[in-house]
Amino acid sequence: MSRSIASERSPVTADDLDRAVQLAVATLREAPAAAWESKAGSLTWDCWETVEHLSDDLFAYAVQLGPRTPPLTGNVPYVWASRRPGGPSNAVHADHAAGPAGLLQVLEASGALLVAMVRTSPADVRAYHSHGVSDPEGFAAMGVVETLVHTHDLAEGLGLGWTPPADLCARVLARLFPDAPSATDPWPTLLWATGRAELPGHPRLTTWRWYGAPLAEQPAAEG
Template sequence: MPVTASDLDAATAALSAALAPVVDRDWTVATGTGELNAFRTAEHLGDCVLSYAAQLLTRRSDRYVAFEAALMPQATVADALEFAVTGAGLLAATVRTTGEEVRAYHPTGMADPEGFAGMGIVEILVHGEDIARGLGVTLTPPADVCARTLERMFPEVHVDAEPWTALLWATNRVQLPGLEPRVGWRWRGAPLGD
């Protein structure tokens, strides 16, 4: 089954359910992704999903649309989460209204709307997990969304683990017994048939 805008909505709902209850905490001291704190990871997430929507709208074939979205200096933690959720909603709306024949630039291949939906889900869930871990809360996405996203974005990954754990392993967030870490992982942006 394809990855859909509804899957994006479900991933975003899981993100909100995990993080909205902790917007009263200081995200600038909580770890996020890599060198970023939780606050900056949420900002990065919002920028990523907005960029994917822009790619689909412009249908650029040679590069990213030349913009970067960022939080305003006075933005609060609640604003940072709202930015990520709003960006995800705009990507979902764009996926819903873009024909499946459309292709747009991504370094991992000319992606279709399903590919951008999958990229958005990986961004939402993986960076959401990074933030959640830093804040000591749990992100629990739907297993079926994780399974579809894993199959579309990481077709080479076949591991004996439940879908959320497998997606975390595919993005080098967890280790699985007997398997090498996925350092330098990449998803597949182009449709599987292309």
């Protein structure tokens, strides 16, 4: 795994995460009310479920950083449950009676929780994630990736345009996907790295993962 990128990259910040969430919420507010039952892009969930899943991701990352001594071997033991067979397994669900506006309020609130935890957690804090024990910057980067790519899924299902800022994409690629191609545009590259698109010379991935551990703590690649 290349390490030169570690000294060249700009860190992912709480402000980056807040920006990603606010851009996503502003875009999703343009969706027709009748479109929320549509399938979200290539996912098996509908658009309402996908926003619940994204909200749950942001919430789950926030609570990992919450305890005075964060867990290093597993998740904080909330109960995650699906409302239907094949639906996302969440601790966070939105009240359908509140409609799309309430759903997006849930998303914004979950994002704000993670923003606050990233801002207030010391840089040397570590907490468990299945893709590597991570630090506050890593959880911010994970939250940005979840927000950008799931808003892509939602935009496809809701008939909306969505092209997030290249600088946001570049920072999370450098933090979580250090082996991703560096000579291609950041947004298509992030879609490729998360299994959602092809890149010239790079077939669409059928499996993918990010590397949550701080770059200096990741094992060096062989060869």
